[in-house]
Amino acid sequence: MNKPTTTNHRRWLLMLAAFLFGATYPLAYAPFEHAVVAILAMAGFFNLLKMASSWRQAAATGFAFGFGQFTVGISWVHVSIDSFGGLPLAISLLLMSLLCAYLALFPALTGWLWYRLNNPRWRAFNLLLLPSLWLFGEILRGELLTGFPWLALGYSQTSSWLFAFAPFIGVMGIGWLVACLAVMLSYVTTKRNLYWLTPAFAAVALATYWANLQTVSQPTDKFAQVALVQGNIKQSLKWEPDQQWPTMSKYQDMSRPYYDHDLLIWPEAAIPAIEIQAQSYLQNLDATLAWKGSALVTGIIDYQPYSQVFFNNLIVVGRRDPELDKSSYIYGHNNRYSKHHLLPIGEFVPFGDILRPLAPLFNLPMSSFSRGGYVQHNLEANGWKLAPAICYEILFAEQVRQNVQQDTDFILTVSNDAWFGDSIGPHQHLQIAQMRAKELARPVLRATNNGVTAVIDADGSIMAKAPQFTEAVLTAEVAQHRGQTFFARVGHVPVLALSGLIILIAVWRRWRYK
Known part of the structure; x- marks a missing residue:
């Protein structure tokens, strides 16, 4: 008789944890610029997704993460609404909440798609799946209703070594790489994953070192x-x-x-x-x-x-x-x-x-x-x-x-x-x-x-x-x-093509499995 109550408590705890991870996420951006926070927050989000027991729970986890992310990260919008909107405080807060809820739909979509497409046995493939789905959500957010690409994940790294990748893969590519590092960090907690994660971490470290040595303009x-x-x-x-x-x-x-x-x-x-x-x-x-x-x-x-x-x-x-x-x-x-x-x-x-x-x-x-x-x-x-x-x-x-x-x-x-x-x-x-x-x-x-x-x-x-x-x-x-720069010549085409291919493979494998 206590099982539904326990399940409800678990669902709300997952959403609360996701909201808190999302609320800390903006600390990676200016004026704070603690770049590592973005990796840690995304790693926490991925761990919570792995704990979801249904697609509804995964979508709710993504929504809670996004709501925390935008409630804190774009709080400056409320300054404008409150100061110049001519509305009562309660109405301006409601409008701000609706805006954050709309923006949170995109992480919710990421959570839902990840639950439907991932397979726990495909650990190495999942390393690429979540970053690709996150990038897909950011693209939609940047295009629909004239677009609002604020707080894209890649911007969190302007004070880190990963910033050196900007001339090659752009802001979206950096965001994809940050999400990869977050998934890798999540998998590190399991000892048996270290055998295939060690060369992955080494490859990222070497690529970052190489990027920081490059001179892209004179x-x-x-x-x-x-x-x-x-x-x-x-x-x-x-x-x-x-x-x-x-x-x-x-x-x-x-x-x-x-x-x-x-x-x-x-x-x-x-x-x-x-x-x-x-x-x-x-x-x-x-x-x-x-x-x-x-x-x-x-x-x-x-x-x-x-x-x-x-x-x-x-x-x-x-x-x-x-x-x-x-x-x-x-x-x-x-x-x-x-x-x-x-x-x-x-x-x-x-x-x-x-x-x-x-x-x-x-x-x-x-x-x-x-x-x-x-x-x-x-x-x-x-x-x-x-x-x-x-x-x-x-x-x-x-x-x-x-x-x-x-x-x-x-x-x-x-x-x-x-x-x-x-x-x-x-x-x-x-x-x-x-x-x-x-x-x-x-x-x-x-x-x-x-x-x-x-x-x-x-x-x-x-x-x-x-x-x-x-x-x-x-x-x-x-x-x-x-x-x-390479980015100036080709833009985000390479990272978009790679992400699209990974999502298509996941869809095909899901269809074949079913």
């Missing part, structure tokens, strides 16, 4: 003097009409001492005016910078009255080419970038006619954008070529990869993380930019409204960064790099 003898301007404008004031001119004047005043630099960078939507209405300001700035021999890249909103569409843009003013002693800016010129990946709710509202009347959260300023092309021309500023990514577009490794050409000098990412206050979000955002630099062997220039503004070298290390929540101009001398 600096040339050309350097750019860059100045990244962090205006520290309060989000609550940014779009107030009476703050428009003070904000524009502030950015210009902060930049004036640096007009002798090759490049000046202002953050996302730094100019809080519609481009067509700011022509006098932009033309004066353009003429001044061209005369000084400099160029500025700035974020600005473009509204096209004939088509009645908005774009979140980056434009270049000043010199396009250092050899041409004249300004280059005219409204509508092609030396601009329009954001492709739009943020749901923040930049476009699904079912807007229904949701917008419900709460201020669904009617934020500038939340009706159209998207630009997936691949666009590099920006040209004072002879330098920049591959842009606005805000969370820097998460999308394939999009950034396809926009970085062999003659691209720098990756440029601009953002406005003022939405997220003093949270872990901006630090994770910077960590993601480090991965793009390492994958593609190009320096990253990252300008934000209130931090973290930084310059990242081609090896993924942070060259310089400005303190958060301050008015600051970050200057650096950044080397041009040449050379194309």
Whole structure:
């Protein structure tokens, strides 16, 4: 008579343990960067999956792990909802819980598939199965409903030796490798597995040592003097009409001492005016910078009255080419970038006619954008070529990869993380930019409204960064790099093909067994 009660207790204990493993998982990411925690948390998750007695229990274990992972790891989202959503605390917490529950469905899918496809007798094959299924879940999470690939497993290793694999297998490949190490660690607890695990650990160690010895790009003898301007404008004031001119004047005043630099960078939507209405300001700035021999890249909103569409843009003013002693800016010129990946709710509202009347959260300023092309021309500023990514577009490794050409000098990412206050979000955002630099062997220039503004070298290390929540101009001398990484040529195709093959073999063996 006590068996159902015991079974229920066991189920809830498994879910609690999975939630706790998931809640510790974000300690592997910035600002904590305890990379080994990701391996330990995934090893704990795998051990719990092995204890599941049904597919329902395996799926529930995956859901609990994911719910803990995202409740802690993206807690910064609630800062934005609570501060700017205009909703009661209970409702904002409910929305946050629903978001985390949705994201937890992907680890739940991983747990369910693993239970259905694994066989305890295939230990060596299981070493590859869970990483492949985890990668499959991350791919779905990064694509469905515009995608949200935040906290991908590979980002946890920017402070470890495994970071050296980024130019070869990218963030997804590193995540796959971390999951493999977690499964291997789980199997180490059984002594008889050491015979086949020892060479596996040795192979990973040797490959890691080799990767850390490789030089994937070379600096040339050309350097750019860059100045990244962090205006520290309060989000609550940014779009107030009476703050428009003070904000524009502030950015210009902060930049004036640096007009002798090759490049000046202002953050996302730094100019809080519609481009067509700011022509006098932009033309004066353009003429001044061209005369000084400099160029500025700035974020600005473009509204096209004939088509009645908005774009979140980056434009270049000043010199396009250092050899041409004249300004280059005219409204509508092609030396601009329009954001492709739009943020749901923040930049476009699904079912807007229904949701917008419900709460201020669904009617934020500038939340009706159209998207630009997936691949666009590099920006040209004072002879330098920049591959842009606005805000969370820097998460999308394939999009950034396809926009970085062999003659691209720098990756440029601009953002406005003022939405997220003093949270872990901006630090994770910077960590993601480090991965793009390492994958593609190009320096990253990252300008934000209130931090973290930084310059990242081609090896993924942070060259310089400005303190958060301050008015600051970050200057650096950044080397041009040449050379194309293996990841830049083929992307994630090898690891995706390997994972797909492993899953197909598991499906075939399951079907044959049945």
